[in-house]
């Protein structure tokens with residue numbers, strides 16, 4: 396393995412794995428660490444550290460990076476959300492600093508930009524589409540409300556070392572060489588985490604070139620766009636990547652995401668497929684069992700049904716107020732995980748999941764330690780293949796990613812070699 400990465404959630408991991416695979420690296424996604432490592436050039440460890448206490452996030456991240464270094468990785472990516480999901484305490488700053496210390500590096504770029512998904516960083520300010528981050532729904536995120544679009548200021552709250560920046564003028568006027576000089580100048584001023592602008596893929600390619608040989612790079616999946624070329628230039632990549640195995644058989648769509656994009660995607664898919672709305676209140680009362688759900692799915696399996704807990708914000712708040720946020724989330728995630736395991740053990744071979752936490756629960760429920768990464772379905776969402784009594788095809792969709800017809804496309808593409 397040449398390039399190793401840790402991602403702070405599961406859909407984020409497959410987003411990054413997708414970028415590396417598109418860049419021509421044979422890429423694997425790992426659920427946690429410690430498993431046997433199949434032959435690959437890039438490996439992305441999916442963690443669930445976005446919203447855990449700072450000390451846990453740091454400890455898990457350091458442990459995972461040590462594992463990647465033992466596997467031979469020359470460069471490490473710390474992948475976080477393209478909307479910089481974090482609180483004034485962390486976890487992005489403290490994890491990045493712990494990794495700088497571990498790797499013996501003085502600086503690392505900080506670049507959440509992902510222009511393909513509308514996330515652009517200009518003069519240190521993060522935009523989603525044409526709005527500043529703090530003017531989008533992210534302002535009201537239940538766990539990581541993003542109330543300041545100035546990533547330099549937000550990161551400075553979390554970081555113990557001074558924060559620096561490289562702006563777009565430098566990138567556009569001088570390319571990789573100017574970026575390297577600007578990073579060196581920031582380092583000489585004692586600034587260690589360097590917020591680096593990028594509004595287009597070409598900016599990310601230039602930054603990628605500039606950070607060749609640096610041990611740590613941090614950002615959204617966009618920051619990885621320029622990295623495979625560095626390894627290719629050194630003749631380290633194999634010319635051909637192995638095809639992923641096909642996974643033929645019944646498919647199921649499971650959506651636990653309540654994002655605006657997911658609500659629309661569920662509505663579009665439900666027009667042409669059997670759809671079961673999982674009522675959290677009925678689930679809490681024990682009125683819905685995995686067995687009964689599986690029987691309903693079996694009756695409709697020829698039409699690839701969708702099971703979703705996706706609901707409008709008022710319904711989500713109502714369920715949370717009655718039972719507590721953690722309890723409801725945990726019950727729904729646990730239900731999806733057990734359902735997925737039951738279905739896969741009884742013949743389902745393709746599983747499409749909406750939502751980062753939901754995806755983490757399902758992959759852990761299916762006990763899939765390693766996933767091969769195939770082609771892209773929509774920006775940031777690749778086809779994956781794991782192994783549980785044979786190949787299992789998957790797509791793990793981040794809440795806000797994907798076109799309105801994402802689920803239909805995923806059903807058509809997941810399982811294809």
Ligand SMILES: Nc1ncnc2c1ncn2[C@@H]1O[C@H](COP(=O)(O)OP(=O)(O)OP(=O)(O)O)[C@@H](O)[C@H]1O
Nearest residue numbers: 651652654704706711724727750751752753793794
């Ligand atoms: N109807 C509901 N009421 C209360 N909680 C719900 C409901 N439906 C889903 N949830 C919970 O909300 C959370 C949704 O998080 P998840 O990460 O899966 O989606 P997301 O936040 O849209 O995706 P991402 O993290 O990729 O942006 C899960 O913990 C899920 O169990």
Ligand SMILES: O=C(O)[C@@H](O)C(=O)CO
Nearest residue numbers: 406407410476477751793
């Ligand atoms: O970067 C993103 O937006 C996604 O990969 C993600 O992390 C969603 O949770």
